[in-house]
Amino acid sequence: AGCPQWVPQPDVAARARELGERFERAYGRAPAGVWAAPGRANLMGEYIDFSGGMCLPFAHQYVTLTAAAPRTDGVLRALSLQDADESVADHRLRETRVAQIAPGGISGWFGYAAGVAWGMNRVAAGASAHPVAVPELTLPAEFGADLMVDSTVPIGAGLASSAALECSVALALHSLHTGEDDPDDAHRRALARACMDAENYIVGANTGGLDQTASLRSHAGEMIALDCRDFDATHLPADPSAAGLTWLAVDTRAPHRLADGQYSSRRDECEAAAAVLGVARLRDALPEHPTEDDAATVLEHFDALVSSGAALRGNPEGVRLRLRHSLTEMVRSVRIADQLSSPDPDWSLVGRLLVAGHESMRRDCQVTVPELDAAVTACLDAGALGAKVVGGGFGGSVIALAPADDVEALAASVCGSFAEHGFRDPLFLTLIPSPAGRRVR
Ligand code: ADP
Numbered sequence: 001a002g003c004p005q006w007v008p009q010p011d012v013a014a015r016a017r018e019l020g021e022r023f024e025r026a027y028g029r030a031p032a033g034v035w036a037a038p039g040r041a042n043l044m045g046e047y048i049d050f051s052g053g054m055c056l057p058f059a060h061q062y063v064t065l066t067a068a069a070p071r072t073d074g075v076l077r078a079l080s081l082q083d084a085d086e087s088v089a090d091h092r093l094r095e096t097r098v099a100q101i102a103p104g105g106i107s108g109w110f111g112y113a114a115g116v117a118w119g120m121n122r123v124a125a126g127a128s129a130h131p132v133a134v135p136e137l138t139l140p141a142e143f144g145a146d147l148m149v150d151s152t153v154p155i156g157a158g159l160a161s162s163a164a165l166e167c168s169v170a171l172a173l174h175s176l177h178t179g180e181d182d183p184d185d186a187h188r189r190a191l192a193r194a195c196m197d198a199e200n201y202i203v204g205a206n207t208g209g210l211d212q213t214a215s216l217r218s219h220a221g222e223m224i225a226l227d228c229r230d231f232d233a234t235h236l237p238a239d240p241s242a243a244g245l246t247w248l249a250v251d252t253r254a255p256h257r258l259a260d261g262q263y264s265s266r267r268d269e270c271e272a273a274a275a276v277l278g279v280a281r282l283r284d285a286l287p288e289h290p291t292e293d294d295a296a297t298v299l300e301h302f303d304a305l306v307s308s309g310a311a312l313r314g315n316p317e318g319v320r321l322r323l324r325h326s327l328t329e330m331v332r333s334v335r336i337a338d339q340l341s342s343p344d345p346d347w348s349l350v351g352r353l354l355v356a357g358h359e360s361m362r363r364d365c366q367v368t369v370p371e372l373d374a375a376v377t378a379c380l381d382a383g384a385l386g387a388k389v390v391g392g393g394f395g396g397s398v399i400a401l402a403p404a405d406d407v408e409a410l411a412a413s414v415c416g417s418f419a420e421h422g423f424r425d426p427l428f429l430t431l432i433p434s435p436a437g438r439r440v441r
C-alpha cells in the first residue's frame, strides 16, 4: 500500500449502526444500545504512575464500540470483530458465567471484557484499592449480557486499545445494570478502577490506571493532569490547533521484543530507589511543585547514601538510572502542565520537554527500540517541535507535536528513515483530544 499510510478517521455513527446490525444477525435480537470508549495518548509521565507521579494523558478520537443486550441467566457472552483467533466471517463466541470469572480462569481477549464484570463486583465490595466502596456497582446474581465488540483503535500500538475495550464494556454493563448512560465522575472513577482490576488480575497485565482514567474521564480538547497519588484529575487545554499545530502519532508496528518482565523490573528498581531514600514512593522524595534543581538534589542525596553504604536491592546502576528517569519525568510533567495551564503556552518549550522525555526513556528507563528512536529523529528532522514514545515502549507508537501543514512531510521523513533502516512500514494517525466514553446508539 506504500508509505505513508494514514489510519482513516473513525466514522463512529456508521460503525455503531453496522455493529448493531451484526449483533442482531449473530444473537437473533437487537442490542439495547452501543457504547464507545476511546484509547489515549500520553504526553508525559511514563513509568511514574506507580511512584505517585503525574501523568498527562488525553483520550483520542479512536474508540472501541460495544453493542450489548441484557440477559437474566447470569451468563456473559461476547464476540469481537477483531478476534485474532478466527476469521472475520467466523467469530468465536466466548462465554462464561459471571459468577465463575476469576483470576487465571479466562484466556485471551475475553479476559479484558469478562474481567470488567468481575472488577465491578470487586470495586462494589470495597475489595479493590479504590478508595471507597461503590455498592451500586454490584451486579445481581442473575445479571448477564450478550456483547459484540468492534475497535477503531489500532491494537497493540501503545494507543490503549485494551483500555478502550474494557471501558466500552464497562459503560455498557453499567448502563444495562443501572439504566445510567452518562455516569458522573465518581462512578466513572469507580468504573476505571474496575477496568484496571480486570487488566491487572484477570488478564494479568500490569497497568497503572492511566489508560482507563483517560478513557472514562477525559474532556474534549483537554488532557488530564492525573495525580497518581490519589487519581485526582485536573483538566487542562491540550488542543494545539489554535497555534497551527497538531498531534501526530506514528505507530511503528515494531514487534514487541524483550518486553516480558521489563515493566515489573522497572517498577522493582523504582521501589528499590525509594527504599534507599526512605520514602514510600518516589514522588514523596520531591516537593509539591518540583523543579529540575529538586530532582538533582534528590539524585545527589541518593548517591551520598549509596556511597556511605546504604543497602540497595538489585543492580545499583539500573536503580540509579530508573531513579533519574523518575525524578526528571515528574518534573517534566509539572512543567508541561504549567505551560498548558497558561493562557499562552510556549509550545516550543513543550516540544523540547517531549524530546527530553524521549531521551530519558531511551537512556535512563531503557525501554525504547530502534524503531521508536528513528521515528522521533525523523519527525524532528522534518520540523516537529518535539516527539516521544507513548506508553511503555518496547514497540508501539511515537507522538509528535507538529505544524499542521507539515504532517505529510513528517510522515514522508519517517517513511524514508524506516526504509533506510529496513523496518516495517509504520502507520500514521492525527490525534485529537476527545471526550470520554459514552453511549453512541
Ligand atoms: P494496547 O492497549 O496498547 O493496544 P495491549 O497489549 O495493552 O496494547 O492490548 C492489546 C490486546 O487487547 C490485544 O492483544 C487483545 O487481546 C485486546 N484487544 C484490544 N482490542 C480488542 C478488540 N477489539 N477485540 C479483541 N481483543 C482486543
Ligand code: MG
Pocket: 160, 161, 162, 163, 211
Ligand atoms: Mg493496553
